[in-house]
Structure formats: C-alpha cells, structure tokens
Amino acid sequence: MNWMEDELEAMDRASILRSMRASSPVPERPGYTIRGNRPLLNLSSNDYLGLSQHPAIIAVMQEALLTEGCGSGASRLVTGNRAVYERLEEALSEWQNSEAALVFANGYMANTGVISAIAGRGDVVFSDQLNHASIVDGIQMSRAEHARYRHNDMAHLRKLLSKFRDRRRKLIVTDAVFSMDGDLAPLQELVLLKEEYGAILMVDEAHSGGIYGEKGKGLCHALGLQDEVDIHVGTFSKAFGLYGAYVCGNRTLIRWLTNKARPLIYSTALPPSLVAGISKALDMLQSENWRREQLHEANKLFRASLHAAGFAVGGSSSPIVPIIVGENDKAVRFSAALEEKGIAAVAIRPPTVLEGTARIRFSLTAAHTKKELIDAAVCIRNVGIRLGDLRQ
Ligand SMILES: *Cc1c(COP(=O)(O)O)cnc(C)c1O
Numbered sequence: 001m002n003w004m005e006d007e008l009e010a011m012d013r014a015s016i017l018r019s020m021r022a023s024s025p026v027p028e029r030p031g032y033t034i035r036g037n038r039p040l041l042n043l044s045s046n047d048y049l050g051l052s053q054h055p056a057i058i059a060v061m062q063e064a065l066l067t068e069g070c071g072s073g074a075s076r077l078v079t080g081n082r083a084v085y086e087r088l089e090e091a092l093s094e095w096q097n098s099e100a101a102l103v104f105a106n107g108y109m110a111n112t113g114v115i116s117a118i119a120g121r122g123d124v125v126f127s128d129q130l131n132h133a134s135i136v137d138g139i140q141m142s143r144a145e146h147a148r149y150r151h152n153d154m155a156h157l158r159k160l161l162s163k164f165r166d167r168r169r170k171l172i173v174t175d176a177v178f179s180m181d182g183d184l185a186p187l188q189e190l191v192l193l194k195e196e197y198g199a200i201l202m203v204d205e206a207h208s209g210g211i212y213g214e215k216g217k218g219l220c221h222a223l224g225l226q227d228e229v230d231i232h233v234g235t236f237s238k239a240f241g242l243y244g245a246y247v248c249g250n251r252t253l254i255r256w257l258t259n260k261a262r263p264l265i266y267s268t269a270l271p272p273s274l275v276a277g278i279s280k281a282l283d284m285l286q287s288e289n290w291r292r293e294q295l296h297e298a299n300k301l302f303r304a305s306l307h308a309a310g311f312a313v314g315g316s317s318s319p320i321v322p323i324i325v326g327e328n329d330k331a332v333r334f335s336a337a338l339e340e341k342g343i344a345a346v347a348i349r350p351p352t353v354l355e356g357t358a359r360i361r362f363s364l365t366a367a368h369t370k371k372e373l374i375d376a377a378v379c380i381r382n383v384g385i386r387l388g389d390l391r392q
Contacts, residue, residue: 015328016349023344025053031367033344040344041372043362048211048319049291050367051241057280064276072269077258080269088279092246095286096217097226100254102247103275105267107206107235110245112138113261114202114231115173119144123169126160128152128185130178132204133352144171151178154189161197170199176219177207180353180361182320184208187220191228202231207320210239211295215286240281244270294366295319301370302362305377311384319364322348323380324357330387331358337383343376 011017026032026039030050033042051057064084072080085103092101104110115138119125123144127135130151139146147164149157157172164170172194174185187203194201205218213222216239220229231253236244247257257264285291299319306313306321313321325331331347338345338360349358364373 015332027053029367031365031369031372035339035344038342040339040342041368041376042344043364043376044344044346045365046207046238046363047241047365047367048207048239048295048363049241049285049288050365051239051281051284051291054241054281054284056284057241057277060280061273061277064273068272068276070273071271074269075265075267076269077265082269082272082275084272084275084279085269088275088282089246091279091282092248095215095282096232096246096248097221098232098248099250100248102254102257102261102264103270103278104245104247104261104264105270106243107132107204107233107237107245108134108137109263109267110233110235110247111135111204112141113263114233114247114257115139115144115171116142116262117257117260118142118200118202118231119169119171122167123171124164124167126157126164126170126172126199128174128178130181131173131175132179132206135173135175135204139173144169151181152183152186154186154193157190157193161193161199165197170197171202172199173202174204175207176203176205177211177316177318177320179207179320180348180359181322182207182316182318183314184219184316184318187223187225187229191225194230195228200230201228202233203229205232205234206238207318209234210285211292211319212317215289216292236278236281240278240285242278242281243274244278291366295364298364298366298368298370298373302364302373302377305374306380309377309381309384311380321362321364322359323362323384324359326356326358328358331360334360334383334387337387338380341379341383343379345380 024034030053032039074080089101111134119142121143124147125139125144126147129148147160208219210216212219220226232248234246236242303313311323328349335347345360345362348361
C-alpha cells in the first residue's frame with residue numbers, strides 16, 4: 001500500500017492533510033473546548049444554542065438509560081422502534097406543522113436516504129454547487145443525473161430545469177444555510193421554479209433548524225414557505241446539541257421513505273436514551289427563545305467587529321462566519337496562530353470547499369459572551385496583520 005504513503009505525503013505538502021485532535025468539553029463553560037490541555041474559546045462548534053452540555057437533557061437521558069437500556073437492538077423495521085421514537089416524531093410533526101415526520105440516524109443518512117429513495121436512473125437531481133457532501137453522495141447513490149447549478153444562481157437552475165424538463169422525476173435540493181459560507185438559499189425563488197417546472201423541492205435545514213423562525217422552526221417557516229417545500233430535512237447534531245436527524249413532509253412521503261430509504265431500513269435504530277434526550281432538547285429549543293436571541297445578537301456583534309477590523313465578512317444573519325484566505329497553508333497558519341492566542345477556529349480546505357478558497361470558518365453559539373467575541377475579533381485582527389495582512 002505504498003501508494004497511500006505517497007499520496008498522503010503529497011497531501012501534506014499541499015497543506016490539505018487532515019488529522020484528528022483530541023478535544024474535550026470544559027464543565028460549566030459551554031463556549032470552550034480543551035485542546036492540548038488548554039481551554040480555548042470554541043469558535044468551531046455547531047452547538048449553536050449551547051444545549052450540548054445541558055443538565056436537564058443529561059438528566060432525561062440518564063433516566064431513559066435506566067428504563068430503556070443502552071441499545072435499541074435492531075432496525076426500527078424489526079424490533080428497534082421504541083415508543084420514544086413515536087413520541088418524538090409526533091412532537092416533530094407538530095413543531096414543523098407537517099403531516100408526518102421520520103427520524104434518521106444522522107443528517108448524512110437522512111440526505112443519502114431521502115435522495116436515493118426518490119430519484120433513480122433516468123431521473124435528475126438539481127443541486128446547488130455548494131450543497132453539503134451528504135447531498136452529493138445521496139445523488140451518487142441514487143444513480144440519477146446530477147445537474148449541479150452555480151451557487152444560488154437561479155438563472156442557471158432555470159436553464160438546467162428547462163434542459164431536463166422531460167425527465168420522469170425532478171428533485172431540487174438545497175441547503176437553507178450553506179455550511180461553509182453561512183449565506184442563505186433564495187427559497188422564495190426556488191419555490192417558484194419548482195412549481196413552474198413541476199419538481200419536488202427538498203431543503204436541508206441543518207444550520208437553520210432551531211435558529212430561525214418562531215420556536216426555531218427553521219428558515220422555510222421564517223419565510224412562510226413551509227407548505228410550499230415538499231421535504232424538510234434537519235439534524236439534531238447542531239442546534240439541538242445532540243445527534244440524529246429528521247425528515248418532515250406529508251404522510252405519503254414518510255410511508256415511501258419507511259419502505260425505500262435504505263440508510264433507515266438497513267441500520268440499527270438510535271439508542272432510546274438519545275431519542276428521549278432529543279425530545280427534551282426539542283421542548284427546550286421551542287420554549288427558550290432567549291437562546292436564539294442571544295445567538296443572533298452574538299452574530300451581529302461578531303460580524304460588525306470583524307468588519308470594523310477590515311475583514312470582508314458578509315452581512316448574513318447566520319451564525320457561520322467565514323474569513324476566506326485563499327491558500328491552504330495560509331489558512332493552516334492562521335488557525336495555528338489563533339490557537340496560540342486561545343481560540344479554536346479550524347482551517348477549512350479543499351475538497352470541503354472549492355480550490356483556492358481555503359478559509360477559517362467561525363461559528364458562534366448562544367454561550368459566547370459579548371466580551372469574548374469582541375476580544376476574539378481584536379485577536380483575529382492582530383493575527384491577520386501579523387500573517388501578512390489577510391484583510392481585504
Ligand atoms: C452537518 C450537516 C449534515 C450532516 O448532519 P450530521 O447529522 O452531522 O450527519 C447534513 N447537511 C448539512 C447542510 C450539514 O451541515
């Protein structure tokens with residue numbers, strides 16, 4: 001397997017080699033992470049609402065462990081379908097105002113499962129160029145034609161819809177908030193196009209579920225488009241602070257997925273204690289509006305501070321704030337220098353993002369204080385200048 005060594009070395013030279021670092025939580029300080037024995041301000045977590053360490057959720061999970069045991073023992077279609085699952089799905093349908101809901105093991109499996117259950121050979125999936133990798137993999141799994149449109153470019157999407165208008169099934173898929181750029185999809189225009197061309201529209205709310213709209217219902221709801229979007233996907237791994245994913249839609253869709261989504265059918269049900277914890281997180285996420293408010297305040301403050309420091313961060317309302325530096329090694333050096341100053345902010349490089357657009361991707365949580373964010377912005381500015389001015 002020498003070729004592996006050779007390729008890994010080449011990747012290292014190109015500053016795109018990845019490795020895992022040990023990180024552990026800091027008790028009582030949800031906005032921090034310990035790396036290399038030091039607590040760092042964690043600006044690289046998706047725990048947007050600061051729920052991942054919440055004692056009330058931990059208590060529910062402990063209780064469920066005692067009554068339900070550790071593992072579910074089988075796929076949900078065999079004997080793994082505990083009552084906690086059904087209760088969660090009912091609560092999810094109510095929250096999303098949909099006829100039905102289905103829990104998946106994670107967002108990756110929800111996206112691959114839904115896309116491959118809906119599209120097949122001879123069909124076409126229209127997908128934004130910057131959609132999450134799980135959507136790309138779902139299209140590959142489906143064997144449908146992959147019609148990739150330029151990022152948020154509705155004129156390009158229209159051209160492709162027109163080109164493939166005679167295909168049997170047409171599915172349009174988009175992230176609601178793009179995970180590495182933090183900008184939003186033009187959902188209103190996507191709805192108009194899907195209606196005009198008779199396509200199905202699927203929206204991945206991984207970074208917007210829990211964050212936008214009344215009770216955190218997501219971006220589709222915030223824009224009043226919930227009934228126009230056919231398939232809502234979201235994860236419990238981000239704003240919920242846990243693990244798992246959901247799909248919401250009409251009863252027919254959920255029955256179809258129960259019969260056709262292979263990642264659901266051929267995989268063991270999530271541990272019941274986790275499912276119970278998700279239900280608790282869903283309650284809290286709906287009732288504790290202050291977490292969302294705090295997150296949106298943090299986002300405004302952090303973007304304004306970086307903007308004042310000379311960085312071209314866009315005006316998006318999402319808690320994902322990238323600073324694009326271009327070259328891979330520059331991004332790696334930027335990240336290392338920030339770590340020295342007590343900030344965990346990971347360098348994102350190809351193939352996660354397009355070649356030449358390596359970046360530091362900051363993500364905020366409701367747990368960060370104003371002072372922490374202002375201090376962080378000053379520190380980012382100083383490091384940026386020291387590295388040969390990364391400001392634009
Ligand atoms: C994180 C993410 C996923 C994957 O979700 P997991 O639950 O972590 O597997 C899917 N789509 C988008 C847009 C994401 O950001």
